[in-house]
Amino acid sequence: MKKNKVAFITGITGQDGSYLAELLLKKNYIIHGLLRRTSILNIERIQDIINKYEKIGKLNLHYMDLTDTSSISNLIIKYKPHEFYNLASMSHVGISFYTGEATLNINTLATYRILESILKNHKKCKFYQASSSEMFGSTPPPQNEKSSFNPQSPYGISKVSAFHITKYFRQAHGLFASNGILFNHESPRRGLNFVTRKITHSLARILSGHEKKIHLGDISTRRDWGHSKDYVRGIWMILQYKKPEDFVLSTGKNYSIEDFIKKVFKILDLNWKDFVTTNNKNFLRPSEVRSLQGDSSKARKLLKWKPEYDLNALCREMLLNDLKLYGMNLEEAKKIAKKLSKN
Ligand SMILES: NC(=O)c1ccc[n+]([C@@H]2O[C@H](COP(=O)([O-])OP(=O)(O)OC[C@H]3O[C@@H](n4cnc5c(N)ncnc54)[C@H](OP(=O)(O)O)[C@@H]3O)[C@@H](O)[C@H]2O)c1
CATH class of the missing domain: 3.40.50.720 (NAD(P)-binding Rossmann-like Domain)
Structure with missing residues (x-):
């Protein structure tokens, strides 16, 4: 054996x-x-x-x-x-x-x-x-x-x-x-102080009444x-x-943090500008990496590796997971979002 x-x-x-x-x-x-x-x-x-x-x-x-x-x-x-x-x-x-x-x-x-x-x-x-x-x-x-x-x-x-x-x-x-x-x-398992998870987790907290705003630094930087x-x-x-x-x-595609925010808020039909503050100096870094976009053709050719998820699927999975942590499914969250939009 x-x-x-x-x-x-x-x-x-x-x-x-x-x-x-x-x-x-x-x-x-x-x-x-x-x-x-x-x-x-x-x-x-x-x-x-x-x-x-x-x-x-x-x-x-x-x-x-x-x-x-x-x-x-x-x-x-x-x-x-x-x-x-x-x-x-x-x-x-x-x-x-x-x-x-x-x-x-x-x-x-x-x-x-x-x-x-x-x-x-x-x-x-x-x-x-x-x-x-x-x-x-x-x-x-x-x-x-x-x-x-x-x-x-x-x-x-x-x-x-x-x-x-x-x-x-x-x-x-x-x-x-x-x-x-x-x-x-x-992923849904990303640490809470990484920007992507901070966005999905804080949005769930806003909808459940625990927070009012998401405070971020420079959202123009681009990542893959x-x-x-x-x-x-x-x-x-x-x-x-x-x-x-x-x-x-790498996926080979590159988006700004602003793009990521837009994708997440779009799932709930919310205007992100009502809930996000940017250029908060606590989150600005002494030096910043402006843009990362990987060329993974070597791994794709030799290992036959390729990613299956796209960014929309990733945003959705992360948001649904965080909504669940705060006791909401997507339908419930959309209803709350609609009320918040009217206020
Ligand atoms: N995620 C990305 O986008 C990315 C991209 C490129 C490279 N990487 C690298 O890939 C690796 C995995 O990333 P990840 O996203 O899974 O990171 P992560 O969620 O932050 O996990 C880091 C792990 O390292 C452990 N650790 C930290 N300091 C330690 C110490 N002093 N002694 C022993 N263990 C320690 C942590 O233990 P605790 O649970 O006790 O904190 C945790 O298990 C890291 O080396 C990261 O730098 C990540």
């Missing part, structure tokens, strides 16, 4: 980690999710799979700390994973301007710690690094694997360094280490937004490719 593959996932409690764990469990992997200690147990996104898979030994959770090499090495030595997905990071660009040092420690040095441990202890393990379109920064779109990196934030800088660390372990030491350069991807579910499929495909390489995953 074929043995189950063993995968490690850092960041399993996050948006991508939770979807990736679901995908790999369906593919019959044994998962080891590596968690940091938090004062409140933060496992909401993986509670369903814990209920289903933990007691049968298919999903195993372990505490470790990305700043503590031995906590990572001990697990690698003990469980000898076939694949290691490094998704954990300080993933918020805006917050990285305030926590630059910690961002570099977690996003960059942890990548080095993991790869060095794989090299010393279990060279056969394949490694995936969660690289980001923020690495391109001010390089004009479309951006692909050959575009230059001009990061505009501590987050972007930390990811560029981790990208090169991954490449270094591949080229100098022969590890199967690949980068996925992923453009923005969202996909759905996390499509992207974790691509992440898995990157590690199944015959050799380690770097791949851009």
Whole structure:
């Protein structure tokens, strides 16, 4: 009988980690999710799979700390994973301007710690690094694997360094280490302080009477937004490719934050201008990435990957999920929206 593959996932409690764990469990992997200690147990996104898979030994959770090499090495030595997905990071660009040092420690040095441990202890393990379109920064779109990196934030800088660390372990030491350069991807599981989720979640709060306005920064910036579910499929495909390489995953389309707001408000026939304030200085950044639009033709050709969701479907799924959190279905929300429009 074929043995189950063993995968490690850092960041399993996050948006991508939770979807990736679901995908790999369906593919019959044994998962080891590596968690940091938090004062409140933060496992909401993986509670369903814990209920289903933990007691049968298919999903195993372990505490470790990305700043503590031995906590990572001990697990690698003990469980000898076939694949290691490094998704954990300080993933918020805006917050990285305030926590630059910690961002570099977690996003960059942890990548080095993991790869060095794989090299010393279990060279056969394949490694995936969660690289980001923020690495391109001010390089004009479309951006692909050959575009230059001009990061505009501590987050972007930390990811560029981790990208090169991954490449270094591949080229100098022969590890199967690949980068996925992923453009923005969202879902109902996106953190509440990311702009897309802030928009859908705050709108649900406005309709349920908890908030009056959504306060945003610069809404003219443009991003290439996909759905996390499509992207974790691509992440898995990157590690199944015959050799380690770097791949851009993107939809190839680019919209402004204003476009995103319009699409969400249109679902309820509301005029967004009545509910959104912009250029709020609390949300303006010292330097901004104006426009990201990925060219993922390499992944489409070699991996046969392509996204299934479009932006309209993504906006709708995120809004319906947030309405549900506040006890509303779409019909009820539309009725409330109609009343709010008249006031
Ligand atoms: N989503 C995107 O648009 C996008 C695009 C390109 C690249 N990426 C990268 O892809 C990865 C996954 O993104 P995501 O959207 O799933 O992010 P996310 O929802 O913010 O999840 C981040 C994960 O990292 C964990 N983490 C953060 N700091 C940690 C630390 N010090 N020690 C251990 N774990 C830590 C978090 O744990 P807690 O739950 O305890 O906070 C969480 O599980 C990240 O590396 C991100 O930078 C994301």
